[in-house]
Amino acid sequence: MKARVTVMPKKTVLDPQxxxxxxAIRHLGMERVTEARVGKVIELEIEGGETNEAxxxxxxxxxxxxxxxxxxxxRLEIEK
Numbered sequence: 001m002k003a004r005v006t007v008m009p010k011k012t013v014l015d016p017q018x019x020x021x022x023x024a025i026r027h028l029g030m031e032r033v034t035e036a037r038v039g040k041v042i043e044l045e046i047e048g049g050e051t052n053e054a055x056x057x058x059x060x061x062x063x064x065x066x067x068x069x070x071x072x073x074x075r076l077e078i079e080k
Contacts, residue, residue: 008039
């Protein structure tokens with residue numbers, strides 16, 4: 001099974017990298033871009049199928065290791 005974790009800064013947190021990216025995109029001629037947010041994607045290959053225990057453990061890993069819950073949100077997607 002595959003798991004994909006997307007980690008993004010919370011909407012209430014300043015994202016200077018996102019602001020820089022948006023400014024650069026506008027500079028390249030795409031003036032319609034008003035905002036960009038920069039995050040990270042982590043893809044995991046996991047042996048075996050999805051179980052409640054596997055999902056619970058992945059949620060714990062996302063919360064405790066892959067994201068900083070004070071300033072980031074995460075989304076966990078599992079493909080079978």
